[in-house]
Amino acid sequence: MDRTIILGLIAVIFGVCIFLAWFFTHKARHQERMLMIEKGMNPNEESNKEGGLKSIMVKLGILIIGLSIGLAVIAILVQFDSLGRSNAVPMSILGVCGGIALVVANRLSARK
Template sequence: MNEAIVIPVSFFAFIFAILYVFWTTRNKERMAMIERGTDPQSFKMRWKGTNFLSLKFGLLFVGVAIGVLVGNILDMNTSLEEGTCYVSMIFLFGGLGLIAGYLIQSKKEDKE
């Protein structure tokens, strides 16, 4: 078997397995709730933070972009290894973007 194809196939098989287990478990839970006579409206998943999802992704991607830029600057101006510069700055600024999203979300929820 070609070694270059093993990783992508394994990745998609793993994702499929996770989704399959999630959906079958959710279906079993719903069937058990129907047997007990629970209200069908309780099946709706209510995610409190979905209205801030775009904000979180936007700030995450902005943080990753800033991390790439700062990693490039560190790579050019210091003796650190290339991988260390990029990976550390991407995680640092991506995390800062997520923290900023959390702070913005909590301030808006406190106002409501």
């Protein structure tokens, strides 16, 4: 019974965190739109300039490719039994590959 209470508490805390993240991003977006309207700008035109959903999907795709490359490297190292007993090495490989993918995605979006 004690374990179910802890799992329930973790689920509630996770739900509250998700709601707060959504709330504050929604509030910030609303304030940004209001400031743009006050300055005489059209907020719909400005959001279309950035690329919106397409740009996000390209960045997400690059991140997933980077993480997949990291998983492939980990699988190869496991196959050759060269990781040893450390659990930090696979996580660091994933972190490095994910970070490199984010840098590449940022560079590609900066060129446009």
